[in-house]
Amino acid sequence: MNEQREDLVTASAAAVELGVSVDTVRRWSKLGLIKDTRDARNRRLFSRAELERLHRKLSGEAESQYRVLESGELFDDATCIDLFAGAGGTALGFHNAGLRHVYLNEIDRDAAATLKQNSETHGLGWNIDNRDVCEVDFTDMQAEVIQAGFPCQAFSYAGKSRGFEDTRGTLFFEFARAIRDVRPKVAIGENVRGLVKHDGGRTLATMLETLDQLGYRVRYRVLRSQYLDVPQKRERLIIFAVRRDLDIPFIFPRERDYVITLREALRDCPASPGQEYPEKKRRVMEQVPPGGYWRDLPEAVQKEYMGGSYYLSGGRTGMARRLSWDEPSLTLTCAPAQKQTERCHPEETRPLTVREYARIQTFPDDWEFCGSMAHQYKQIGNAVPVNLGYHVGRCVLAALGYVPVDDGMDVILPEPGE
Template sequence: MTIRAKDGWMPIGDAAAQLNVSVDTLRRWAKSGLIKAKRSSSGARLFNVEEVSRLQKKRSGESDGTEYRVLKEDAIIPEATCVDLFAGAGGTALGFHNAGFNHVLLNEFDPSAAATLRENSERLGFDWDVVEGDVHELDFSGVEAEVIQAGFPCQAFSYAGKSQGFGDTRGTLFFEFARAVEQVRPKVAIGENVRGLEKHDGGRTLKTMLNRLNELGYDVAYRILRAQYLDVPQKRERLIMIAVRRDLDLPILFPRERDYLISMRQALKDCPESEGQKYPEKKRKVMELVPEGGNWRDLPEDVAREFMGGSWNLPGGRTGMARRMAWDEPCLTLTCAPAQKQTERCHPSETRPLTVREYARIQTFPDEWQFQGNLTSQYKQIGNAVPVNLGYHVARCVLAMLGYAPRTEDMEEVSPVNVALL
């Protein structure tokens, strides 16, 4: 087939023909984040030739030249010191460690997550100083670090929650992050949250945060990063803000999205066996009827009506209900449990929820990373984590900003936000 392409991009009709799908299907894939698209000057939708070729090979079972791996550098840079707040099970911390950062302090309130950090640090020889407890009680005035990273709890700003923002006590934890920045005065401060933060309360919540960092003497920019284009086998979007101390005149760098995806088939190959939730027999019989990549719409109407109950009459696609994952696509965003009715995460071919180790693979935790606590806690720790490889890519950009690593073409320089114009 002859592809009409200009500068590596092709029109939607040619891309659909190349992939042997309808134009509507391709539009739906672009909307769901399975493939990237951009607009031409005339407004036409264009697709990257190499990305289309890779997706075509993945869909046909051929090797597309990609592989699942946990990204890691060979050595730690002692001078690249970092503090990690709200560290959870260590997704961001491990990503930063794998990139080369030297952690001097990690704080986590949840006892099981703190135990996960301590156990892995001791067993793997990281020598992390894990401080378990309430961040409100920490004094950062004696801490020295070039970077502070904080994934302040996101439920207060999540579309899946009540979206109360600063009206929720968890929302105020941003100001504990800001207090740490004020006391430590790091060269770079990084905040992470759900993409819903950008629009929460008409954008006023985010503006308040950016204003506070500006008041502390930091220039700040933010981007919404899509993990599926950064070596993570999962469609997961996170808002990342990077603040640089104004007196240092540092560039702000974000990772560029790659033109490939990692599929569940690649991620779960030879995955170790582990504990996992089980379906009740009645639900298992319903889920057996759902094909790979399908959901409640693929059920017989009488079965779907009974299974969905009151949700049957709700508006919207409700595509998370009775949802079975697809082998040759990234997983949908993991939640705190794989068998929640609204956000089902059923194995692609076996009729069961994803296991703990499968959850960990999808979040790009290495197989040697062990999670403490009961089964419910382990799922929660993994589901709440930032994917390790996403943390790695952000960390490599920050190391380049600080001059510890080379700046590459996979990094994009971004201008600070003019908060007054938000």
């Protein structure tokens, strides 16, 4: 423990050692490029080794840390069902971790075609069902794990606490129904972090009560992708449920000390189609510096471009937003040229291309997407980053005893009598 503390330095000490200003170290922290901790005097402390690594990275001296994570092993008995599979971000991440899929369901035609094409191309052998999940009979299915990135409709349960009954008519109910019928050892739910506070927390509480009624112990955690080998500031809520009759711990990925920048992610990115700006918008966007947004424009241009939004409160930081080479990307949306959520290339005045989108979501370069360009952007923007799925998948395998627990995992043992 003392050795670990000795590797921590204050912002002032780090600045002296690296030959940069204290403001630079603080800016790195504010941008999320480096994590800090607090000492007994409430001072921010930083890892000396990670600061040195970040300095080398931003100076162009360090090799890229970007890669699609793969374990190279597949456990035949670690079977998995994937619902609302989309373009396969979680499924591929789980597969790369070592789980074997026995069934995937996805209602969107183009996303299902993406799954089928890549299953054939990569020899995954996935059983892909394009039906509405409401029509699926799970009673004869068997799997150790069920995973679902269920869409969260805006429903309210204020004053109710009927658990399973409360969720009828929602897609979470279909996830719960599959759990009830299959009885997997572990169930993993994934959603946006906003679910934690939706309807004052009552929506999530109802979901947890539902899983409890089905006989599962539950924990949840919001994971920050930028600290889990994803070049993107994307937060996802992960619900980890374990069948109550089993002595299985909850295990979540532990955040790493490093981030992967956009420069690393897009290095040697293959060319691909992409949206383009109309000429009028292009003239506006070319005035925005890397990492900047509408506030960096001349005031007259701000007012013309923003229109009525100029007079609203709030940061509106997604408008006229150009990404930065030296940071992870902002969260990808379903379209990179939407006015409220711009994702402009850090150097060229254009939206990110389809392949650049896929790189940022850590899909491999040979993962092909079906449908129109707009549908490809949508599939990628809605996906769980592959590397995030990998880390969650390795934790599931560790909980089930297929792989050893390592120092990249946080183990939470069940409470007595739980």
